[in-house]
Amino acid sequence: MEEVTQELESKEYFINMGPQHPSTHGVLRLVLSLDGEIIKKVEPHLGYIHRSIEKMCEHDSYQQIVHLTDRMDYLSCHINNEAVCLAVEQALQLEVPDRVKVIRTIIDELTRLSSHQLWWGVMGMDLGAITTFLYGFRDREIITDIFEETCGARLTMNYNIPGGLFFDIHPNFQKRTKDFITYFRKKLPEYDTLLTNNVIFMQRMKGIGKLSKEDAISYGVTGPTGRASGFSCDVRKQHPYMAYDKVNFKEVLGTEGDCLARYKCRIAEMWESMSIIEQLIDNIPEGPVKVPTKAVIKLPKGEWYQKVETARGEFGVYIISEGQRSPYRLKFRSPGFSNLSALDHMARGCKIADLVAIMSTLDLVIPDIDR
Amino acid sequence: MHNEGIQKFILDRVPEAECVEGTQFLQVTIPSEKILPLASELKSNEATSFDFLFCLTGVDWPAHMEVVYHLKSTQHQHQLVLKAKINSRENPEVATVCHIWRTAELHEREAYELFGIKFLNHPDLRRLLLPDDWEGWPMRKDYDDPINMIAY
């Protein structure tokens, strides 16, 4: 009898998910220990697109650092740019004009919207509903057009410079943005009918990949992922920067901490983002769009930490300056990196299909993790 | 708790701590061997309860190494920068904090591979971003890489 039970015991085996895999969204490699389809352990292996941005920053001027952050979390590039600019402005004690603050806030929120739209589409695709991907991109296209017209590029915009903006907004910017908001207010309920209310989708999401509030804090999980667990971590609320202290918006908090809560959190954030843009778009104050800075910016000796809320969570820039034209040490605290660390905890005991769902609700962007 | 309170809290436990009131945060530098008891105290004590480690990184100074912990309390909303000063640059060692804040596990692996700081008792201290057979600690100031030299 003893022998029989021995034989029936299943054996763990390993499977390499990635670096080339449709649902890792880039070159993330996960080594899964599986028992049948049940996941025993997930071990992320990173660094396939590590470009040592931090090391490059130690040799670059502060204006040049800004454009490198575009290449990290490319879906919230404007917010990343802003973090560096804010840190430099803080160190130089520059007060940017109100116009800059409002424009930056609007574009931040547009970036967040476009990032969440892409996430929604990709999430549907990960779960097998390929059509959502096209719908998500269809709506995102309008935002990228707005960006292209005003900032000059669709993805890596590099619209911020320390001390303000590259140039003023395009004359069409306000009208286009308002048109987009009216359009998207009609389309967002469609997202709900197509995916959120779908019974298959509900089954796939509910109760999967639970993360308690304590674990979320301990793992440093921020952004919509952390807020879905009830961890109030919205930097826009807690440490307001730019024009966020002037607008009314709700910090979306979930309680469940499962995939569905994370999903709903992001959908609710899209509504909030639209309301923020609507509050600001007609009230852009007149004025200059940059404060003149020296051609070679030298920060005083000291250290600064600036955090901003990207679409994925808390993005931090830690600058240590020795008074040179380049920082002595510069560290990017990327949200994806910390969020990824909780993946193993969330995915244990789930099935492979659940792992895909969990990964898409974490909304990982691999360049953001590898830097 | 205000910065003065935290300063007093730390000075009570680690008398040799150097406290600097920075532009944003209170910056406290302590010797690296004192980090583990202080960190667990900061996390578990009701008065401080620093439960959110939002950034962990290493810094390579000319004479010493430093591990910088950015801490925040989600309950009291106060923040603190804790710096563990490691005097040896040749063989830097510091106790791990990854059982106190689990996010530290990946961050410490990153700091290990970029600066060569050994985190004692870390469950899985391996290279993270670079290939496993990479030699040297690339973020150190004296790191010399003739092949992938930054064109400048």
Added chain:
Amino acid sequence: MNWLYDFSYLTGGIHNSLSEHFEPSTVTLIEMILAGVAFMILFAILGLVLVYAERKVSAFFQQRLGPMRVGKWGTAQTLADVIKLLMKEPLMNKNADSFLFNLAPYIIMIAAFMAMAALPFAKGLHALDFDIGILYVSAVSSLGVIGILLAGWSSDNKYSLIGAMRSGAQIISYELSVGLSLLTIVVLTGSLQFSTIIESQANGWWIFKGHISAVIAFIIFLIASTAETNRGPFDLAEAESELTAGFHTEYSGLKFAFFFLAEFANMFIVSAIGATVFLGGWMPFHIGGWVGFNNIMDYIPPIFWFFGKVSFIIFLMMWFRWTFPRLRIDQLLTLEWKYLLPVNLMNILIMAFLALMGWHF
């Protein structure tokens, strides 16, 4: 034009002219070869048309245009794909079981061919007319799973293996629902022979005559047959975002094309069964008492009715695929064993009661 309405003129003519020149056994042989060639041509045409249709339909669901470059409106796109697939190098893993690996696509193709043999395409146009037609088709169409299992097992790839195992569990359980939902109609017809089933729908299709029970049976059949053909939302065996390509991850070139083709052939087969059993096969749409209307309907040749109904069901299946997210393996089995099967059994009971009381039309 009579042959368009009754193919027995055509097939009978061929048979008679052959019989004049050859012995009966030779005639049978020639006829078998002719039928085989005809089915192969049908298979190829189906592949070309359905792949193109799938691309265009999915594109329109997704607000795209789909293939537009090769030929007018991209009509020659599938041909170009076929040429591309033929030119590709057939690859195999070093440790793969080469015999089984090469065998698997053929098994799937053979299963599809065999199932097609019993389908009635129009009046007098079928290769075989068994008295156990439905039983035969549902038995043979589930043979394909052996090919999938072999493909997954022999590929020497864990993704393939997982996909194959999923597919095994899936097809074996959904086979039940397909069979039972067809049985619901068999209760009414009292025969498993396709020709009898079609004859019995001369005055109205079973989906209209069979009360709500027939509608429920049709819905269950649609769900279960989608699952049986491994198409989304039940494409767990392939599960692109989870298992890269599931059981055919390691296949390339022509062998991959076989899997691809078999998927579409299977889709056609289950749609044809559904059309025959529920929607009257090649029977035109008739409403009792409306003689003029019925006459107009009769003008449309049966073969168009048949292919029209089949394409309707295929379109429904494509609609499912391009709308819904994929199920998880345990949910898939829950759906079958906790929902479809009990409802199905209950449905048969109700149908048997209706038939017993003679309450159906």
Added chain:
Amino acid sequence: MKSIIKYFKDIFSGLRSLVKGMAVTGHYFTHPKEIITQQYPENRDTLKMFERFRGEVVLLHDENNEHKCTGCSACEVACPNGTIEIIPKRIEVDGRKVKAIDQFVYHLQMCTMCGLCIPACPTDAIVMANTFEHAVFDRSKLTKILNKPGSKIMDGIK
């Protein structure tokens, strides 16, 4: 009994949600006018980029084949990637030796289109062009010399 009612309720609400989802895709299927695909090479004539679009760096020349570049290398310093290389030469103007450009080398393959060189230029000699069809069959073709042969600096630019 309650569980039985719930069982059937689940089935119906589930089916209803599925049908609603199909209605959305069905709407787009039946409205081909809403198709958003652009047929790119065919619509080349009507396709117009936004005027601020950053495609590549160009050195502006006027009709006399004159440009404004003094060869000050400000753009070279501002560029984060070493995309721009200015090869200077000495020319004689009014008997004095003055620095001018020999070749304005632009490595398109390294350019990230960040646009930092444009504000850095003190004489507004370079701008970002709207072109985007940069694909070539040979990498060496991406290294461009921006000043046209025989061009010289405009009068009065220092």
